[in-house]
Amino acid sequence: MTDSIKRDVENAEFFTEQDIRIFSFDTRQSTRLHTLAEELAAIGGPQAPGAKSKASLAATELKCSFSKDQCELLAAYSNGLVCALIFEGLQKITDGSPPNELPNLTSLENRYDVLCLGARNQILLKLVDNISFAYDMDNEGKLVRLVANFKGGGLTKINAEPDIKELSSHSGLALGPHTEAPYWCAVNAKDGHSPSPSSLILSALWNPSLEATRVIPLPPILEKIGVTHCLALTTGNFRFTRSDSFVSGKGGDGRNVSILEFDDKVGFAARFNSYRFSVNDNASNFVRTAYSALCRGVSEATPVEYTLTQESAMVINNVRSLHCRDVIKDNRRVLVRIFGLSKFLPLSLFRRTRYCCRADFLSIQAAEGPIM
Numbered sequence: 001m002t003d004s005i006k007r008d009v010e011n012a013e014f015f016t017e018q019d020i021r022i023f024s025f026d027t028r029q030s031t032r033l034h035t036l037a038e039e040l041a042a043i044g045g046p047q048a049p050g051a052k053s054k055a056s057l058a059a060t061e062l063k064c065s066f067s068k069d070q071c072e073l074l075a076a077y078s079n080g081l082v083c084a085l086i087f088e089g090l091q092k093i094t095d096g097s098p099p100n101e102l103p104n105l106t107s108l109e110n111r112y113d114v115l116c117l118g119a120r121n122q123i124l125l126k127l128v129d130n131i132s133f134a135y136d137m138d139n140e141g142k143l144v145r146l147v148a149n150f151k152g153g154g155l156t157k158i159n160a161e162p163d164i165k166e167l168s169s170h171s172g173l174a175l176g177p178h179t180e181a182p183y184w185c186a187v188n189a190k191d192g193h194s195p196s197p198s199s200l201i202l203s204a205l206w207n208p209s210l211e212a213t214r215v216i217p218l219p220p221i222l223e224k225i226g227v228t229h230c231l232a233l234t235t236g237n238f239r240f241t242r243s244d245s246f247v248s249g250k251g252g253d254g255r256n257v258s259i260l261e262f263d264d265k266v267g268f269a270a271r272f273n274s275y276r277f278s279v280n281d282n283a284s285n286f287v288r289t290a291y292s293a294l295c296r297g298v299s300e301a302t303p304v305e306y307t308l309t310q311e312s313a314m315v316i317n318n319v320r321s322l323h324c325r326d327v328i329k330d331n332r333r334v335l336v337r338i339f340g341l342s343k344f345l346p347l348s349l350f351r352r353t354r355y356c357c358r359a360d361f362l363s364i365q366a367a368e369g370p371i372m
């Protein structure tokens with residue numbers, strides 16, 4: 001264990017066991033990150049033309065200021081071996097307390113502090129060699145997704161609380177353990193389907209009641225259920241329902257997918273959603289038993305809880321861990337999320353660089369030329 005993850009002995013041991021690590025910025029580094037994020041926000045944030053190369057340059061500059069231990073920690077995540085990496089010691093973006101009510105989505109998206117948090121997330125993703133991207137079938141094709149109770153279902157009703165609640169990060173409902181969709185494949189594109197995101201990064205604009213984000217590392221669960229069950233989970237015997245966050249008319253249900261796959265670069269990669277997955281009707285008893293063992297293992301696991309604020313961010317390895325949350329208690333809670341694609345995704349995916357996967361297919365479209 002390197003010094004950079006020994007924030008304090010108790011926490012470091014707890015997180016290391018769970019394969020979750022902490023990266024601490026010192027004051028000088030975090031001041032510089034803050035300036036670089038502000039510069040990126042000033043040109044329009046992550047979605048602006050030129051943002052990708054600016055974030056990349058910012059990450060390169062910051063890396064020069066990191067210690068050997070800090071660099072090793074970033075490399076461990078970049079190599080796919082860490083379930084989640086928490087960035088601490090970040091500067092507050094704004095001092096103001098949240099308003100009495102959650103503003104609407106559009107006005108939030110255009111706020112300078114949101115652009116700053118998005119920009120900072122984009123730079124942090126680059127530190128672990130992930131490229132920010134969005135699918136155009138999801139989140140209206142936008143890079144930054146605001147996670148908040150816009151559509152009801154939280155502990156406290158919103159104005160115009162709908163009868164039917166959307167099961168997505170735009171509602172206030174509790175979300176069971178899941179990886180992010182799409183669920184067809186995890187690292188390599190398959191049959192024209194895009195891989196799932198390699199990472200998601202989250203920070204908080206407001207979290208007045210300090211509500212936790214929960215992460216469940218998969219390695220201990222897979223070890224517990226054993227090799228035979230794991231092998232059964234690599235077969236294409238599972239199906240899933242369509243995500244509520246998909247753009248109308250795009251994306252859909254799926255069947256004959258696996259939950260686990262072996263991968264030469266990262267060892268294994270997983271896709272799973274406790275409220276969307278089920279077993280194909282014609283699956284064998286071996287497969288059904290393995291699926292039950294996985295579901296039991298997930299439900300019995302103790303999630304690692306972390307309370308995000310403006311002064312922290314968490315990048316979650318989406319093929320190695322699940323995440324979940326409780327019902328939203330304070331409707332002013334707003335998280336800022338971006339997806340990342342790791343260095344292991346085939347370069348052929350990146351023909352152009354606004355990183356928008358077209359529908360559910362693998363072409364990634366944009367306008368700034370090939371990535372380096």
Ligand SMILES: [Fe+2]
Pocket residue numbers: 169178179180323
């Ligand atoms: Fe999620």
